[in-house]
Each structure stands twice: as C-alpha cells, then as structure tokens.
Amino acid sequence: MKSTESVGNYKSEVRLYTNYAIKHIKTMCKNFGPRPVGSEAELKTQEYLAKELETICDTVDREEYKCSDKAFMAWVPLGAALLILSAVFFTLGLPVVSLVLGCVTLFTILAEFIFYKPVLDIFFPKKTSMNVTGTRKASGETKRRIIFSGHVDSAFEWTYTYHGGRVAVAGIIVTAVIAVLLSIGGGIYGVLAGDGFGVIWTGDDLAMKIISVVMYVTVPVLGAAIFFCNYKRPVTGANDDLSGCMLSAAVIKFMDANNIRFENTDVVALMAGGEEAGLRGSKAWAKAHADEIKKDGVETIFISLDTIREIDFMAIYDKDMTGMVKNDKRVAKLLQQAAKEVGHDVPIKTIELGSTDAAAISQVGIPAAAFTAMDPTPARYYHTRLDTEDNLDPKMLETGLKIALETAFMFDEQGIL
Numbered sequence: 503m504k505s506t507e508s509v510g511n512y513k514s515e516v517r518l519y520t521n522y523a524i525k526h527i528k529t530m531c532k533n534f535g536p537r538p539v540g541s542e543a544e545l546k547t548q549e550y551l552a553k554e555l556e557t558i559c560d561t562v563d564r565e566e567y568k569c570s571d572k573a574f575m576a577w578v579p580l581g582a583a584l585l586i587l588s589a590v591f592f593t594l595g596l597p598v599v600s601l602v603l604g605c606v607t608l609f610t611i612l613a614e615f616i617f618y619k620p621v622l623d624i625f626f627p628k629k630t631s632m633n634v635t636g637t638r639k640a641s642g643e644t645k646r647r648i649i650f651s652g653h654v655d656s657a658f659e660w661t662y663t664y665h666g667g668r669v670a671v672a673g674i675i676v677t678a679v680i681a682v683l684l685s686i687g688g689g690i691y692g693v694l695a696g697d698g699f700g701v702i703w704t705g706d707d708l709a710m711k712i713i714s715v716v717m718y719v720t721v722p723v724l725g726a727a728i729f730f731c732n733y734k735r736p737v738t739g740a741n742d743d744l745s746g747c748m749l750s751a752a753v754i755k756f757m758d759a760n761n762i763r764f765e766n767t768d769v770v771a772l773m774a775g776g777e778e779a780g781l782r783g784s785k786a787w788a789k790a791h792a793d794e795i796k797k798d799g800v801e802t803i804f805i806s807l808d809t810i811r812e813i814d815f816m817a818i819y820d821k822d823m824t825g826m827v828k829n830d831k832r833v834a835k836l837l838q839q840a841a842k843e844v845g846h847d848v849p850i851k852t853i854e855l856g857s858t859d860a861a862a863i864s865q866v867g868i869p870a871a872a873f874t875a876m877d878p879t880p881a882r883y884y885h886t887r888l889d890t891e892d893n894l895d896p897k898m899l900e901t902g903l904k905i906a907l908e909t910a911f912m913f914d915e916q917g918i919l
Contacts, residue, residue: 523748536736540629555636567786570626589717594612597692604685622688652746653777656739746807786857804870821852822861830869
C-alpha cells in the first residue's frame with residue numbers, strides 16, 4: 503500500500519502534520535533558543551522531544567554520552583594559526599619547522615573534517631549530551647525497522663557565511679589549501695635546498711623568495727580564518743536541524759493519529775545530539791546499538807533528514823563525509839523511488855564538503871542514506887543567525903514529510919532491493 507492510499511483525506515492529513523511539525527519547531531526555537539551540544543538548551547529540547555514522542559510511541563529511550571562542544575571546529579583557528587607560524591618560520595630560514603607545522607595542519611584537517619576523528623577532543627572539556635529514540639512497534643513479529651533521524655543541536659555561527667556568503671567562505675577555503683601546499687611543498691624544497699638544515703630566504707634562491715612572498719600574501723586571509731567560527735554566537739537552527747527532528751516525529755504522529763501500525767515493521771524516530779560537534783551523537787548511538795541490530799535479524803535502514811528547507815536543492819546522498827564514506831545505494835534508491843511516487847525527481851549525489859549522521863551509521867555497517875534540501879554552496883542561512891523559525895518553508899516541509907512517509911510504506915512492503 504502506498505502512503506497516499508493509507509487514508510482517504512491524505513492531502514489534508516499531510517498538511518495537518520506538516521503544521522504539527524512547524525508548530526513544535528517554533529515552540530522549541532522560542533522556548534529554548536540556540537542549542538550547542540551539551541548545553542542546557544540542547545538537553546531541555548531533547549526532553550521536550552522525548553515527552554512528545556511518549557505521546558505517540560510505544561517506547562522512548564534516553565541515552566547520555568559525553569563530548570566536547572568546541573573541539574570539532576577548533577581545527578579551523580588552530581590550522582590558520584599554525585599556517586601563519588609556518589610562514590614566519592619559513593622566512594626566518596627554518597623550512598623544516600615550516601614543514602612540520604604544515605604536516606600537523608594537514609593531519610588535523612584530515613582527521614577532524616575529512617574523517618571526523620575526535621583527535622582534538624582531549625584538549626577540551628567534555629559536556630553531557632543525549633540521544634532520544636522513540637519507537638512505534640509492529641503489530642506482529644518485527645521483521646523490518648526503519649529509523650528516521652534529525653539532530654537536535656545547533657551550530658556556532660560561521661562568521662563569513664553570514665558576512666560575505668559563499669564567496670567569502672570559498673575564498674578562505676582556497677587560500678587555506680594554497681597555504682597548506684606552500685607550507686609542505688615549500689618546506690620540503692627548503693630543506694632539500696639547504697642540505698637538510700634550512701636556508702635563509704633572503705639568499706640567492708629565487709624560488710625560496712617567491713614562496714616566502716606568496717606565503718605572506720595568504721597571512722591576512724588566514725588571520726581572518728581564526729575567527730571563522732563565532733563561539734559566542736550559537737544559532738537557532740530551525741532548519742538545521744529541527745526540521746529533520748520534527749519530520750521524523752511527524753511520520754509517527756501521522757501513523758498514530760490515523761491508527762496505522764505496520765504488521766512487521768518498527769518505525770523509529772532518533773533525535774540525535776552533537777551532529778554539529780562532528781557526528782558525536784550518532785557515533786555514540788551507533789556504538790551502543792550496532793551489534794544488537796546486526797544480531798537481531800531485523801532488516802534495518804537509517805535515513806538522516808537534515809535541513810529540509812529548499813525544494814530546488816533536494817538531494818539524496820549515497821556518498822557522505824566529503825565522499826569518504828559510502829552510504830547504502832539501495833536505501834538511496836528507495837528514497838528516490840519514494841520521491842518519484844509523490845511527484846519529485848530527486849537526484850542521488852555525493853556530499854562534497856561536510857557530512858550527515860548517516861555517515862556514522864554507514865561506518866558501522868547499517869544501511870543508511872541522507873535526504874537534504876539545502877543549497878550546498880552553502881545557503882546564507884546555513885550556520886548563521888538567519889536560520890530561525892521565520893525562515894522555515896512549509897511547502898518544503900510538506901514535501902519532505904510526503905517523501906518520508908512514502909519511504910516508510912515502501913520499505914514496509916518491499917524492504918530494500
């Protein structure tokens with residue numbers, strides 16, 4: 503059975519539970535405001551969502567974990583500072599130090615941003631966050647399980663997404679890449695040219711002089727990059743990602759209100775914490791549940807709903823974490839097929855920069871994919887003060903709910919093929 507055939511007044515019911523999602527998003531934004539991971543606001547929002555899930559789910563679980571709220575994005579100011587020092591040491595005739603600093607910077611970028619490894623967490627205090635999981639159980643034997651997930655936490659503001667937009671962000675990224683290449687490449691050249699002991703840039707080596715000058719050209723931009731993330735200004739995060747949280751809840755609310763219970767499929771809503779801190783919440787959830795899911799014999803899929811805002815930029819991701827993690831193509835195709843059933847041709851893509859909670863789930867071997875609807879270049883509201891309840895798009899939220907509902911009904915009927 504298709505979701506569109508599940509109730510006679512399907513269109514009005516979908517609109518009703520879209521409004522249900524919007525109402526709760528607005529309430530959470532008004533009552534709790536910005537929600538950095540581990541903050542009192544994040545925990546209060548998790549409790550609010552848990553109590554809402556208790557009215558529509560058979561079971562609701564709260565699971566605490568600890569992580570840093572600032573360690574993940576610390577690679578930006580740390581890397582910028584190291585590259586500035588690298589330029590200084592290079593021009594002082596110490597290319598070996600420049601090389602080491604460049605390598606440390608590259609390692610930090612790769613570990614934290616490309617592979618989402620918590621290498622900097624040991625330098626920061628830990629805070630308590632929480633994952634909330636609500637389950638609407640099958641009426642009979644559970645043979646399948648579909649998990650919809652959004653993340654409750656919100657980001658600290660990205661200064662240059664707000665002040666300058668995509669041009670400013672792109673300029674910093676390009677400059678940083680050039681600076682890393684200069685630091686490592688110039689350092690290697692300098693060590694070799696100096697017989698392993700370094701050379702003075704004011705000497706006779708023209709190449710060393712050119713590298714030094716270009717290094718210093720990057721310094722002002724690197725200096726600006728130190729302030730890329732404004733830790734004093736967390737954002738409201740209405741779209742990113744209370745939209746994903748409430749659409750996950752709305753799927754179950756729709757089923758509960760219309761007395762729909764799959765015979766053999768559990769429907770789960772996961773309200774994860776810590777996505778903006780490097781997928782820390784979904785990683786904690788995966789660590790806690792991966793083994794039991796693999797052993798219980800229940801066919802399980804995970805769908806991350808993240809920033810459901812712009813209908814022209816709907817996308818399904820089968821490659822995540824800057825393309826380094828493969829999500830499940832079958833889950834991606836199921837989402838794509840569900841979208842077509844409700845009238846939308848949504849492309850399957852690769853996340854070029856960044857990640858969703860689906861990546862953490864894919865990494866432990868549970869089939870997962872992500873559905874988003876945001877300009878990835880990025881949109882100006884992304885991680886800025888503009889991501890408020892006034893910036894929601896009801897039409898896109900309604901479309902997202904339709905796609906999620908149809909995905910659930912299709913999975914119940916056919917699984918992943």
